[in-house]
Amino acid sequence: MLALVSITAGCAPHGAPASRSPGEATRDDVQQDATSSSEEGDAAAGAATGTRALDRSPTTRAPDHDRRREIESYARTMLRDLAAARGIEPNDDWKVDFIDRAGIRAFVDRELTKQFTAEELRIFGRVESAFGVIPFGVDPRELLLDLYESSVLGLYDPDQKTLFVGSFVNRRLLDLVLGHELGHGVQDMHVDLSEFLGTIRIGPQRGASDEETARTCLVEGDAHATYLSWLAGAPGPAGVGDDELRLMREQILSIDERSTEFPILARMQQLPYAAGTATVLQLAREQGWDAVNALYADLPDTSEQMLHVDKLVSREQPAEITVDRDALTRAYEGLTLEWIDSRGEATWLATFAGPDSLDDATAATEGWNGDLFVSLSRGDHAPPVLVGVTVWDTELDAKEFQEQLTRYPSPPAATRVTLGSKRRGREVFFVFTDPADLEGHLANADDIFRVKRRGKRRAK
């Protein structure tokens, strides 16, 4: 997905801020915050997904010069505290500005152009439609622009050294937006964030989506962990409650069709915040912030590592999976290879999750040990055929995953895509294809992948 250091609605953590936003501390406010946090969470989740009509008109509360200056001065104090808590030398070489929905859309549009070729975006749309994540035939660029425009509350632009706050952000969300984005500001003072974001997208080197997700988990989780540990005050990372982290994860994984047209996509987009924040905080508690800083020089390999701190520390390695191109050509004659990629534990988890299946989804995706799929075009008129393999730590893990596949959200009948799977020991093969071709396409799936399990630890 797009590499963008932003905060989106739906990520709002529970709990009252340690300090008040500029000039707004009243007893009533505090009480209202304390009693309406779940309501705010719901509202934020709603905003994340576009159930609210987007206000494309100029903002009614025009952000004036004084308000910007007031917020900037508050933010400077806050950043010095955040940096001190992280042991990083702060500087004042940055500013705060407002951005409206149209501005966010334009910003994301520029980033999409920088990070993806038109062909990559086109194939992204085709592949996700075959997985049933988005409808077939919609313009993926417009869909992503709509998603980000409706969900982004603030963003940090490392090129302009500017922290942008959504001009529509209300005061109860202001601390969250400032805190998270200042977390990126602190990052930018010890990692070259502009350069790092440029490396998140691995780009033309294919099969790397899961590695990209891992990097997004790091950059978003670090920013949010910095903010939450500042909120916790003196205890730092140790003071952030596990309940709060669990709630954040549940809130994101529970996003469903009541609040968005594309719940899987919204969960995929937001899971890195929850997964990354929890893992970064656990690492900081166990080994200190230096261990977190060191991750930028020795990046995580998989979203599995960013979902489980023990697997991050041990650098648990996924199986090495390759595609036998000759076997592929023989087995799927008449279809054209257009893409090879990985999903990763985080994407499978986001796919299966939802308010009623959270625990099942978690159980079914733990024990992940690698996956790879090919996207085979049968022409522009239909979604591509997807053929993939998933590799699991144990046979039980493989069985649990395959069982969950039977509950995969069914695509609209009009797309004529059906899902089939088969298991061979610790490997589960899957195919998304035309119902008429399912049997044949599934039969050939295990001929085309070469799976090599590796030692659990990566040699340093």
Ligand SMILES: [Zn+2]
């Ligand atoms: Zn962010």
